[in-house]
Amino acid sequence: MHGLINRSIQNYICASFGAHIWEDVVRHAGLAFNSFEAMLTYEDSLTHAVLDALADITRRSRGDLLEDFGTFIVADPKFEAVRRLLRFGGVSFEDFLHSLDDLPDRARLAVPDLHLPQIELRAVGDGRYSLICKSDVAGFAHLMMGVLRAMADDYGALALLEPTGAVQGVETLSISLIEPDYAEGRAFELGARAG
Amino acid sequence: MTGPGDASVLDVLCPMHIVISETGHITHAGPTARKLTGDRPMVGARFLEVFAVNRPRAVASMEDLKRSGGAKLHLEMRAAPHTALKAVLVPLPDGDGKMIVNLSFGISIVDGVRDYALSNADFAATDLAIEMLYLIEAKTAAMDESRRLNLRLQGAKVAAEQKADTDMLTGLANRRALNTVLTRLVAGQVPFAVMQIDLDYFKAVNDTLGHAAGDHVLQTVARIMAEETRKKDTVARVGGDEFTIVLADVRGDDILRRVGRRIINRLEEPISFKGQLCRISASIGTVWIQSGISPAMHELMDDADVALYASKHAGRARQTIYDPSLRDLAGKVSARDAPGQHPA
Numbered sequence: 001m002h003g004l005i006n007r008s009i010q011n012y013i014c015a016s017f018g019a020h021i022w023e024d025v026v027r028h029a030g031l032a033f034n035s036f037e038a039m040l041t042y043e044d045s046l047t048h049a050v051l052d053a054l055a056d057i058t059r060r061s062r063g064d065l066l067e068d069f070g071t072f073i074v075a076d077p078k079f080e081a082v083r084r085l086l087r088f089g090g091v092s093f094e095d096f097l098h099s100l101d102d103l104p105d106r107a108r109l110a111v112p113d114l115h116l117p118q119i120e121l122r123a124v125g126d127g128r129y130s131l132i133c134k135s136d137v138a139g140f141a142h143l144m145m146g147v148l149r150a151m152a153d154d155y156g157a158l159a160l161l162e163p164t165g166a167v168q169g170v171e172t173l174s175i176s177l178i179e180p181d182y183a184e185g186r187a188f189e190l191g192a193r194a195g
Numbered sequence: 196m197t198g199p200g201d202a203s204v205l206d207v208l209c210p211m212h213i214v215i216s217e218t219g220h221i222t223h224a225g226p227t228a229r230k231l232t233g234d235r236p237m238v239g240a241r242f243l244e245v246f247a248v249n250r251p252r253a254v255a256s257m258e259d260l261k262r263s264g265g266a267k268l269h270l271e272m273r274a275a276p277h278t279a280l281k282a283v284l285v286p287l288p289d290g291d292g293k294m295i296v297n298l299s300f301g302i303s304i305v306d307g308v309r310d311y312a313l314s315n316a317d318f319a320a321t322d323l324a325i326e327m328l329y330l331i332e333a334k335t336a337a338m339d340e341s342r343r344l345n346l347r348l349q350g351a352k353v354a355a356e357q358k359a360d361t362d363m364l365t366g367l368a369n370r371r372a373l374n375t376v377l378t379r380l381v382a383g384q385v386p387f388a389v390m391q392i393d394l395d396y397f398k399a400v401n402d403t404l405g406h407a408a409g410d411h412v413l414q415t416v417a418r419i420m421a422e423e424t425r426k427k428d429t430v431a432r433v434g435g436d437e438f439t440i441v442l443a444d445v446r447g448d449d450i451l452r453r454v455g456r457r458i459i460n461r462l463e464e465p466i467s468f469k470g471q472l473c474r475i476s477a478s479i480g481t482v483w484i485q486s487g488i489s490p491a492m493h494e495l496m497d498d499a500d501v502a503l504y505a506s507k508h509a510g511r512a513r514q515t516i517y518d519p520s521l522r523d524l525a526g527k528v529s530a531r532d533a534p535g536q537h538p539a
Contacts, residue, residue, distance in 0.1 A: 085333055
């Protein structure tokens, strides 16, 4: 798994639970180092070990934690770059949803060795969609739920999100767009740059 | 191509287009093009008063401009912030001399969106400008992250190199660092000298007063050697109680005699450790390499050992400067001693 993902998880743990919990996770997961480098690549097993350790230590479910993490990387001011890069995907939340299929390719355009799980948006009816997530990381649909919830807030849209199933590495997230212009979204100026 | 319906088609396809009349006046501007002049209306103004044509150089009048149809134009806004634009002009076939100019920010896209506060909606849906901005921002973020990694690795590398070249107890150079210095000097043309120094009676300090006392003595010895040499010289600890000093740029052996004498005198001053006095001395074997001679490294170190051996043999607490005649003495002595044994 790419260091950007591992490092983001580390930052999430430090910011949400404290540096001492991160140290516990390092020990519990048996990492041979105490910090991930964002621009290096690590064995997938390390990411799984970190997530399992965090679930054990905090006594929270992996899905719950991944959803929380998904919201964190979009909404936390320190990750402004992530929010901005996602906002490039569309002018409205619905437009953004339709750009999700391209997300792995967009990520690779920026960092060639950053491989994100394949996701596919399927329209199932008026304002209703299914997001099909194919990933080795169990609970990835929960992570996307956290990301989409934060992005809906960002656009000022009201959407209902619910994981609806997981079969053999394929997880599904159902999305109902209730109100595209529910609230004033956060500003997105093309010319501003995340610091 | 004159009705308002046509303009609305172009407004969607090319929101940065401008329609110019035969007289050179702007008769219509796409929604994004209009933003370029801010509060001042663009429609009605003369095209060449709003934009300067920088390339091709020959374009100075409307007549020149008409002839440039189809070619890439480099424009610049005459008003601040003097935005650079790329453009292409097409005369309308039956448009009464009308022309359409389509504009693009080209490479100044980042400044453009900032200066004119543009949003996604200001670009045609097929325009790659947004992807370009995404790419610039994503690549910059990735590059910043890489730069931070590089700085951390560079810092770690410098620290590791320092550690690898340093004797941990005394802070002096170690054998590895000494070899680096000697390799450089041996290959050069500058005279230099190598002092091989063995502490005398150090073992007695260690045996009677303990290792803590021994360590304290070694640290004191290191400090004295550093004080008695110049910054450009190298003082290395190469064994338990063995030191090597490399003196750069030595013009005469009288300097070597003085430095060696001073070091021995100072080392013979009793060193106090927890109320106990530690007494040591030192034997020195020195090789002076005059300019123009490039000795092999192993010969150089061997000569220094021979000179050191001579000092030990002559009763310790002294310096011997290498001379080939010392080899005869060393040969006789080593025939008596166990072969290969280092002089004690």
